[in-house]
Amino acid sequence: EVHLLESGGDWVQRGGSLRLSCAASGFTFRGFAMSWVRQAPGKGLEWVSAISGDGSDTYHADSVKGRFSISRDDSKSTLFLQLDSLRADDSAVYFCAKLSLGNYYDSSAHADYWGQGTLVSVSS
Amino acid sequence: DIQMTQSPSSLSASVGDRVTITCRASQSISPYLNWYQHKPGKAPKLLIYVTSNLQTGVPSRFRGSGSRTDFTLTINGLQPDDFATYYCQQSHTIPWTFGQGTKVDI
Numbered sequence: 482e483v484h485l486l487e488s489g490g491d492w493v494q495r496g497g498s499l500r501l502s503c504a505a506s507g508f509t510f511r512g513f514a515m516s517w518v519r520q521a522p523g524k525g526l527e528w529v530s531a532i533s534g535d536g537s538d539t540y541h542a543d544s545v546k547g548r549f550s551i552s553r554d555d556s557k558s559t560l561f562l563q564l565d566s567l568r569a570d571d572s573a574v575y576f577c578a579k580l581s582l583g584n585y586y587d588s589s590a591h592a593d594y595w596g597q598g599t600l601v602s603v604s605s
Numbered sequence: 606d607i608q609m610t611q612s613p614s615s616l617s618a619s620v621g622d623r624v625t626i627t628c629r630a631s632q633s634i635s636p637y638l639n640w641y642q643h644k645p646g647k648a649p650k651l652l653i654y655v656t657s658n659l660q661t662g663v664p665s666r667f668r669g670s671g672s673r674t675d676f677t678l679t680i681n682g683l684q685p686d687d688f689a690t691y692y693c694q695q696s697h698t699i700p701w702t703f704g705q706g707t708k709v710d711i
Binding site: 485518525526527528540542543576578581585586588589590591592593594595596597598 | 637639641643646647648649650651654655660692694696697698699700701702703704705706
């Protein structure tokens with residue numbers, strides 16, 4: 482059974498940093514693209530970052546480009562998101578998602594498994 | 606970016622009802638439209654991928670259809686476990702974008 486467990490969410494002051502982790506199990510982590518999606522309080526889902534199965538390609542939404550960085554450690558089946566220069570509007574639950582393919586830029590890719598999320602709160 | 610618009614934003618229904626949620630894209634995305642179910646405090650769940658393909662383990666009462674810019678999620682015979690928020694999402698073009706969600710409650 483696929484299981485994704487996020488951690489690292491916390492309360493942080495504006496301008497601060499956090500590192501989110503997503504521990505994966507139940508599938509061969511290497512080879513599948515992974516993604517982070519967030520949900521601000523009372524809002525919908527926003528795709529934040531993605532990384533290809535071999536780690537060679539990454540994507541970051543314009544709203545986080547230059548401040549967030551996605552990475553992966555296949556030896557530990559773990560996905561990371563480094564959050565720097567945090568702003569109040571980065572406050573959200575951050576979900577880790579496994580994609581169905583090795584490439585996130587393949588149109589037929591979709592997020593087939595998700596974690597329950599970790600909460601990031603940024604004071605203003 | 607491709608804009609995704611869902612309607613309605615919320616609806617009230619009863620167990621056994623047929624529920625229809627629509628999703629409109631700002632440009633043609635066919636067939637790369639996916640549907641997710643989300644309950645508060647839980648992991649979002651993939652229901653339908655690439656317009657009409659049922660994810661493994663999802664009950665057959667969920668059905669997806671549509672083409673070009675207009676897509677529909679239909680739930681035939683609403684069950685108590687189906688009260689949740691539903692999101693459409695396009696994977697046709699980076700960045701992936703989601704609809705604003707449709708909350709289904711009693």
